[in-house]
Amino acid sequence: MAEHDVIVVGGGHNGLTTAAYLAKAGLDVLVLEAKEYVGGGAVTQEVTLPGFHHDLHAIAHIFIQASPLVRDDELGLLSRHGLRYVYPDPCISVVFPDGDSICFYRDVRKTAESIARISPRDADNYLRFFEFADPVLDMLLGGFFAPPPPLGAMFAQLDQSELGQEVLRVLLMSHLEVAQEWFEHDKVKAALARWVSEILAAPEEGGTGAFLMIMVPLIHRYGLGFAVGGSGALTAATARALASYGGVISTNAPVERILFEGERAGGVRLASGEVLRARKAVVANLNIAQIPELVEHRFGADWQRKVDRLKPAGFVLLVGHLALAEAPIFRAGPEATSAGLQEVCLPLPELRQAFDGLKYGRPASMMPSIGVASVWDPSRAPEGRHTLYLLSFVPAELASGSWREVFEESFTAFCALTTNMSWSKVLDHVVHGPDESERFNAAWPKGDPGHFGSQIFQFLGYRPLPNMGYRLPAESLYLVGPSTHPGSGITGGGRAAAQCILSDLGLGMGD
Numbered sequence: 001m002a003e004h005d006v007i008v009v010g011g012g013h014n015g016l017t018t019a020a021y022l023a024k025a026g027l028d029v030l031v032l033e034a035k036e037y038v039g040g041g042a043v044t045q046e047v048t049l050p051g052f053h054h055d056l057h058a059i060a061h062i063f064i065q066a067s068p069l070v071r072d073d074e075l076g077l078l079s080r081h082g083l084r085y086v087y088p089d090p091c092i093s094v095v096f097p098d099g100d101s102i103c104f105y106r107d108v109r110k111t112a113e114s115i116a117r118i119s120p121r122d123a124d125n126y127l128r129f130f131e132f133a134d135p136v137l138d139m140l141l142g143g144f145f146a147p148p149p150p151l152g153a154m155f156a157q158l159d160q161s162e163l164g165q166e167v168l169r170v171l172l173m174s175h176l177e178v179a180q181e182w183f184e185h186d187k188v189k190a191a192l193a194r195w196v197s198e199i200l201a202a203p204e205e206g207g208t209g210a211f212l213m214i215m216v217p218l219i220h221r222y223g224l225g226f227a228v229g230g231s232g233a234l235t236a237a238t239a240r241a242l243a244s245y246g247g248v249i250s251t252n253a254p255v256e257r258i259l260f261e262g263e264r265a266g267g268v269r270l271a272s273g274e275v276l277r278a279r280k281a282v283v284a285n286l287n288i289a290q291i292p293e294l295v296e297h298r299f300g301a302d303w304q305r306k307v308d309r310l311k312p313a314g315f316v317l318l319v320g321h322l323a324l325a326e327a328p329i330f331r332a333g334p335e336a337t338s339a340g341l342q343e344v345c346l347p348l349p350e351l352r353q354a355f356d357g358l359k360y361g362r363p364a365s366m367m368p369s370i371g372v373a374s375v376w377d378p379s380r381a382p383e384g385r386h387t388l389y390l391l392s393f394v395p396a397e398l399a400s401g402s403w404r405e406v407f408e409e410s411f412t413a414f415c416a417l418t419t420n421m422s423w424s425k426v427l428d429h430v431v432h433g434p435d436e437s438e439r440f441n442a443a444w445p446k447g448d449p450g451h452f453g454s455q456i457f458q459f460l461g462y463r464p465l466p467n468m469g470y471r472l473p474a475e476s477l478y479l480v481g482p483s484t485h486p487g488s489g490i491t492g493g494g495r496a497a498a499q500c501i502l503s504d505l506g507l508g509m510g511d
Contacts, residue, residue, distance in 0.1 A: 012040025
């Protein structure tokens, strides 16, 4: 029987990150991946035409820029393993159907100047909000890349100061409520709410206010990164780092059961019947909802009920990948066109109505998000050609129509905002709706890459369950990935999980 110190089940970017840190600390680590390739949502493939490299899911790397994983290059991804980033500036432009836009630059004052075209008073308000949120980022962000404290203890600590009390209040609000308190113009409020909604939380969703408070200073400090070559470059660099520390990846290796030695997780059985032993730990880079079957429901009915009551995200995603003959030019002007991402926004109250429609099976097809990363990274497409990432917010189930129709509505809305786009500029395309996304990754119920919602009652120390952290209710068994803190997206969140595991094993993070 083959043995390793640690077996990691699932080779998504969080699993690979956790594995690399564990291997760096001197452990013998094996990663098992059911697919023929690793990366989870951080993969880049030629799904349209040869030479067009499309990010299938994750495209913008924002939160990970603040992590010591990248900021301090702790695994050598940048210095030794080939990872490179380009940083568009402006990072994001929010564009309105009437041609107005707000551009978010690295420079907070340039951002305020963009806002001033719509509302001079809100330009000043934005600078004031940044002054409030910037020190709060230091309070919250450190906890994004380390195991979170118990939520009650965190709340008690915040309640000891006037600033902390204000932060606590914002944590419990919706991000639209926060925007409404700080800003006056409906388009400015809508633009900020639309931007934060990328976490798959509607603007009026309670317990999401912290994300506005985090994302504003975050984008100014660290920017938005496109991995050169595509998001798969992050996966490839992390896999190389893992190998450099002696770790091993085995693909086409679906796990059928987690095995126990008494109360301790001691290994896994593959679908092939092969048994592999883990001397120190088994780490599941999976959705928490997948765990009961893998452990044959040994954690009991009460634990199962807690898992079953996790609240899903309010909506999911439909993504179109298009090979273009040329890059789009936006009617909003060259400033909006030059941004890394364009997010189409409706003014209030139309924005609220569009998000409300998602509750009743109606897609928000008039508000796509647009990424043409090939403008900044020419390696993604043949010379003079471009890749288009066209994302739409959709309900998990449509009240009527088809995913194809939703995509065509989103594409039409996108074209109307440009001076040059039409079907004649599309060389090829593919569409991935929620059903396709669920088939792509079994950990994504109804196509949700975040596993479930990010409201405060299932975030920070309460993600996935109150004060569970990364420890499942069995010795030596751990959970990592979007089901755990810090949640969905390209965060490098496996670093925090590795800290927890290494602490339990009496080891440090390594030099």
